[in-house]
Amino acid sequence: MADHLTVLTTTDSEDKARALAVGAIEARVAACAQISSPVTSVYWWDGAVQTDQEWTILFKTTAARYEALEAYIKGAHTYDTPEIIATPITHGSKEYLAWVSKETTEA
Numbered sequence: 001m002a003d004h005l006t007v008l009t010t011t012d013s014e015d016k017a018r019a020l021a022v023g024a025i026e027a028r029v030a031a032c033a034q035i036s037s038p039v040t041s042v043y044w045w046d047g048a049v050q051t052d053q054e055w056t057i058l059f060k061t062t063a064a065r066y067e068a069l070e071a072y073i074k075g076a077h078t079y080d081t082p083e084i085i086a087t088p089i090t091h092g093s094k095e096y097l098a099w100v101s102k103e104t105t106e107a
Contacts, residue, residue: 002088004097005061009073010041010054010083017055023076029069030059031103063088065104 007030011017014035021033036056043050061069066086073084089097 001063002090003063004089004092004100005063005066005086006089007059007061007066007069007073008083008085008087009057009059009077010039011057011077011079012052012054014038014055016078017057020073020076021057021059024059024069024072027068027072028104028106029065029072030061031100032060034058060089060100062101062104065106 009020011020017035021035024030024033034057036058038053038055041050041052041054059069070084073082
């Protein structure tokens with residue numbers, strides 16, 4: 001298992017994306033969160049095809065803090081079923097990954 005992860009979620013406004021990002025950083029469940037410009041999402045929901053504008057948030061965290069980050073996203077998110085997808089970081093700058101570990105260490 002990888003020691004570090006990127007974790008992706010989306011939300012329906014820039015303000016909500018910023019709030020999710022800031023909350024995760026303040027809770028020390030992510031070291032960094034990047035908010036991307038709106039994307040158009042097309043998906044099935046409630047038996048029909050939906051099309052909406054969403055903002056993507058990419059969190060950098062450790063595998064050890066993943067469950068806490070997931071719990072934070074589920075608790076703070078306004079969606080019934082928020083997208084939460086974790087991808088292992090298999091390679092990266094040793095200094096950057098050390099920083100991610102340091103910034104996500106519980107006090």
